[in-house]
Amino acid sequence: MGAQLRLLPPSLPFRFFAAAAVYHVVLWALLALGADEVPGFVGGPGLPLAALHALTLGVLAMTAIGATLQILTVATGQALRALWPCHLVSWLYIPGVGVLLVGLAINDHLVSAAGLLPVLAALGLFGAITADLLRRAKGLRVPILYIWTALAALAGLALLGFLLVADLGHGILAGWGVDRSAIGLAHMILAVYGFMGMLALGYSQILVPMFALAQAPAFPRNLHIHVALAAALILAVVWALVPLEGLSTGGLIVAAGIGLVGAAAHVAQMVTALRTGMRKRLGLSFVLVRVSWGALVASLVAGPLALMGLLGGQGVTLWGAIALLGWLLTFLLGVLQRIIPFLVAMNASKVGGVPPRLSELAPDMPLLYHAACHAAAVVLVLVGLVADQGWPVRIGASIGVCGGLAYLWFAIAVYRRMHGPRPERGAPPPATGGPGVEAGGETSNGKR
Ligand code: HEM
Numbered sequence: 001m002g003a004q005l006r007l008l009p010p011s012l013p014f015r016f017f018a019a020a021a022v023y024h025v026v027l028w029a030l031l032a033l034g035a036d037e038v039p040g041f042v043g044g045p046g047l048p049l050a051a052l053h054a055l056t057l058g059v060l061a062m063t064a065i066g067a068t069l070q071i072l073t074v075a076t077g078q079a080l081r082a083l084w085p086c087h088l089v090s091w092l093y094i095p096g097v098g099v100l101l102v103g104l105a106i107n108d109h110l111v112s113a114a115g116l117l118p119v120l121a122a123l124g125l126f127g128a129i130t131a132d133l134l135r136r137a138k139g140l141r142v143p144i145l146y147i148w149t150a151l152a153a154l155a156g157l158a159l160l161g162f163l164l165v166a167d168l169g170h171g172i173l174a175g176w177g178v179d180r181s182a183i184g185l186a187h188m189i190l191a192v193y194g195f196m197g198m199l200a201l202g203y204s205q206i207l208v209p210m211f212a213l214a215q216a217p218a219f220p221r222n223l224h225i226h227v228a229l230a231a232a233l234i235l236a237v238v239w240a241l242v243p244l245e246g247l248s249t250g251g252l253i254v255a256a257g258i259g260l261v262g263a264a265a266h267v268a269q270m271v272t273a274l275r276t277g278m279r280k281r282l283g284l285s286f287v288l289v290r291v292s293w294g295a296l297v298a299s300l301v302a303g304p305l306a307l308m309g310l311l312g313g314q315g316v317t318l319w320g321a322i323a324l325l326g327w328l329l330t331f332l333l334g335v336l337q338r339i340i341p342f343l344v345a346m347n348a349s350k351v352g353g354v355p356p357r358l359s360e361l362a363p364d365m366p367l368l369y370h371a372a373c374h375a376a377a378v379v380l381v382l383v384g385l386v387a388d389q390g391w392p393v394r395i396g397a398s399i400g401v402c403g404g405l406a407y408l409w410f411a412i413a414v415y416r417r418m419h420g421p422r423p424e425r426g427a428p429p430p431a432t433g434g435p436g437v438e439a440g441g442e443t444s445n446g447k448r
Pocket of ligand 1: 181
């Protein structure tokens with residue numbers, strides 16, 4: 001019941017999830033349009049950069065905002081002080097990202113700036129709302145540490161992102177004697193492993209045990225893992241920003257090594273939760289989640305290999321694709337297809353009547369289409385990068401667009417079932433073993 005009291009008006013988290021589902025289609029469409037420029041992309045304006053930020057700002061950060069506003073209020077038991085700041089974040093961020101993408105795609109600095117300012121204002125406000133919730137939260141010590149780390153990384157990546165956009169328009173960095181690629185690398189590490197990475201690992205501490213009906217990850221082992229990952233992140237950002245010939249590459253490889261140990265230990269804790277959980281059949285969503293864990297570890301092996309030049313000219317782009325498409329996007333799409341029906345069920349039962357089963361809410365056909373398209377799209381993009389060819393990227397991205405449309409179909413169908421007609425209770429459950437019954441939460445330091 002406490003959880004239901006903390007439910008936000010459904011349109012608030014869902015507008016972010018809906019926008020993420022739309023930008024997911026935009027990501028693949030931009031990648032298909034700019035396919036010939038993708039192999040060899042190491043920054044600079046154009047369609048690949050716009051596609052990259054349709055993914056990072058339009059899908060990853062967008063979902064993170066919607067999920068954080070809802071999950072943190074339920075998990076911490078703390079209410080938001082007011083709803084209007086959350087509405088304001090959505091009015092600034094959702095269209096702001098669109099304008100920024102256009103500016104990056106056509107390399108128009110004024111348009112980029114017109115999009116960037118509302119995006120930065122929204123991210124700042126989101127940071128303030130989240131910090132206020134974290135400050136008042138009780139319990140959940142380790143997940144909260146992850147989210148504080150993610151907020152600190154968000155501040156850093158936004159500042160570096162601002163400098164990178166300003167440099168696109170005014171070439172300021174060279175004038176300051178600052179190496180643009182060093183800023184780009186630090187921005188990428190802070191954004192991928194800092195902001196999005198820490199949020200994904202932090203929320204996994206809550207969501208994976210919740211969906212698997214398992215014990216929360218063991219304390220203080222999960223705290224030690226967080227300390228190792230945070231240390232690796234700080235080391236990597238410092239070495240990226242201080243390009244000392246030979247030394248910084250060595251420093252980055254050491255940081256990646258520490259990160260690899262931390263990430264492997266995190267994945268081991270998650271696998272233990274799945275193995276010991278009371279719910280064994282977790283369906284398609286956790287196939288995506290498990291694949292993403294493999295990609296997380298692979299990205300921390302590919303990174304150092306790319307830095308040592310052992311992955312060829314495409315090394316850095318390949319590393320970015322494994323981390324962003326293989327790990328973060330796959331993880332997010334796996335978890336989101338559980339969160340959306342879960343939230344709809346919570347809201348539907350709030351309006352009285354028999355709470356719907358999650359399996360009644362989530363049509364499985366679009367998810368099957370999506371999973372097949374997503375796998376083909378990611379593999380073909382990676383093949384295009386390894387082969388240094390644009391056409392596999394174009395085919396892959398076009399299949400990605402189909403997968404994105406299937407995911408949008410799923411999201412709309414579930415949302416409509418919140419108020420609309422649902423399949424008859426007792427109708428045969430879907431073939432893929434949908435999400436199943438509701439779950440209870442546990443705190444991450446082992447206390448119920
Ligand atoms: C405040 C929002 C952001 C702005 C203004 C921004 C801006 C930029 C710009 C201008 C570049 C091009 C750098 C270059 O030409 O070398 C870039 C690169 C990149 N950004 Fe962002 N970004 C933002 C947020 C993010 C987020 C949230 C992520 C990931 C989660 C991300 C991931 C990346 C990656 C991976 C690169 C490629 C690195 C490179 O080019 O060296 N960005 N960003």
